[in-house]
Amino acid sequence: MNIGYACLVIGVPYTDQKSCILKNASEEKLIELISYNLNSLENIIDYNIKNNIKLFRISSGIIPFGSSSVNKVKWWDIFAPQFFQIGQKIKNSGMRVSMHPGQYTVLNSPNQDVVDRAVDDLRYHNQVLDSFGVGEEHKIILHIGGIYNNKEEAIKRFIKNYIELDDLIKQRVVIENDDKSYNINDVLKISKILDVPVVYDNLHNQINSYDSNKNDYYWIDECRKTWQEKDGCQKVHYSQQNFLKKPGSHSESIRINEFINFYKGLEREDLDIMLEVKDKNLSAIKCINCTTIHQSIKNLEMEWSRYKYKILENSPVHYTEIRKLLVDKKSYQAIPFYNLIEKGLERESTIGNSINAALHIWGYFKDIALDKEKESFLNKIENYKKGKISLKTIKSSLWKMSVKYNQSYLLNSYYFTID
Numbered sequence: 001m002n003i004g005y006a007c008l009v010i011g012v013p014y015t016d017q018k019s020c021i022l023k024n025a026s027e028e029k030l031i032e033l034i035s036y037n038l039n040s041l042e043n044i045i046d047y048n049i050k051n052n053i054k055l056f057r058i059s060s061g062i063i064p065f066g067s068s069s070v071n072k073v074k075w076w077d078i079f080a081p082q083f084f085q086i087g088q089k090i091k092n093s094g095m096r097v098s099m100h101p102g103q104y105t106v107l108n109s110p111n112q113d114v115v116d117r118a119v120d121d122l123r124y125h126n127q128v129l130d131s132f133g134v135g136e137e138h139k140i141i142l143h144i145g146g147i148y149n150n151k152e153e154a155i156k157r158f159i160k161n162y163i164e165l166d167d168l169i170k171q172r173v174v175i176e177n178d179d180k181s182y183n184i185n186d187v188l189k190i191s192k193i194l195d196v197p198v199v200y201d202n203l204h205n206q207i208n209s210y211d212s213n214k215n216d217y218y219w220i221d222e223c224r225k226t227w228q229e230k231d232g233c234q235k236v237h238y239s240q241q242n243f244l245k246k247p248g249s250h251s252e253s254i255r256i257n258e259f260i261n262f263y264k265g266l267e268r269e270d271l272d273i274m275l276e277v278k279d280k281n282l283s284a285i286k287c288i289n290c291t292t293i294h295q296s297i298k299n300l301e302m303e304w305s306r307y308k309y310k311i312l313e314n315s316p317v318h319y320t321e322i323r324k325l326l327v328d329k330k331s332y333q334a335i336p337f338y339n340l341i342e343k344g345l346e347r348e349s350t351i352g353n354s355i356n357a358a359l360h361i362w363g364y365f366k367d368i369a370l371d372k373e374k375e376s377f378l379n380k381i382e383n384y385k386k387g388k389i390s391l392k393t394i395k396s397s398l399w400k401m402s403v404k405y406n407q408s409y410l411l412n413s414y415y416f417t418i419d
Contacts, residue, residue, distance in 0.1 A: 004055025137232025
């Protein structure tokens with residue numbers, strides 16, 4: 001079993017993606033952006049390998065305007081060496097990647113122009129994956145589309161247009177239940193006609209359920225029947241509801257106890273779980289650390305080095321409890337560790353706790369900072385106490401200091417990235 005995340009990375013420098021508006025999409029600009037994005041992707045792949053993350057969804061925006069006639073750059077040729085290099089890292093590490101076209105890639109639209117653009121977009125996504133040299137087990141996830149006042153006819157259009165796709169695209173496409181129009185039973189029926197694998201999404205099924213008496217495990221087993229050996233391991237999408245937002249909104253982080261209950265109920269290891277969650281890689285590492293047998297306490301110590309100053313800012317009580325938990329080097333208490341992390345992050349920070357954490361960070365610079373930098377920082381602390389500036393201003397200053405003095409320990413800290 002592999003557990004992964006989608007598209008973006010939290011708290012890792014030089015992994016962001018860039019794009020531009022249409023009027024600025026010159027050939028020169030697009031080449032610059034593609035180069036930047038591929039470098040970022042390679043940094044993400046390196047990060048995933050280092051952290052034993054073997055499932056990752058590549059952003060559709062890796063090539064800006066990739067499926068548009070605006071982009072006339074032969075990026076697959078110009079950047080072939082880097083595509084090959086990244087592809088080798090993916091394959092050699094045993095990583096599985098995927099892509100997921102957005103909401104405007106609608107194969108069953110009654111508007112032929114929309115369908116044509118959808119086909120172009122699928123062709124683009126397939127070309128990206130082909131450029132990495134990865135096999136057909138690296139998938140493109142697709143929703144069925146809209147209903148357009150006649151679900152039966154909309155399904156017929158999807159089937160017709162899918163059949164007309166290039167075989168090279170069809171060998172990668174898998175279909176997924178959504179939270180509005182096509183429930184898991186609808187998608188399984190389409191799968192039976194087209195012989196295409198189905199990705200089960202648990203949160204979509206909670207909102208757009210076919211039969212509430214059938215649980216996640218029933219549908220996962222039904223979807224399993226649609227996957228063949230050539231497709232690779234069965235894949236599911238797992239997410240949790242954000243209780244403060246509308247139904248279907250992904251949680252900020254995966255609640256570990258809830259995930260572990262789901263994981264234990266699977267009673268099998270031959271499937272991949274893509275987490276759809278706001279904190280991306282943070283939750284992926286959390287779930288991997290809590291489900292992998294024979295892990296080392298060093299994994300939790302590494303995690304603590306990333307979380308510690310954010311926890312100190314939010315809850316000194318939980319900061320102390322976690323430090324006590326990690327004293328026993330022979331015990332690997334991942335779930336209690338992350339329970340304390342979650343509880344600590346739920347606490348609202350106070351001005352006093354925020355200043356305390358900021359001063360701990362400042363401790364890395366007190367012996368190397370210039371006098372004017374020290375004076376500036378202490379002035380910011382005083383102004384923050386008086387309500388004249390925000391904590392964000394102090395953190396921005398500390399981040400710039402971390403970059404300037406190359407404090408790698410701090411550059412990897414979630415203190416700067418978790419709100």
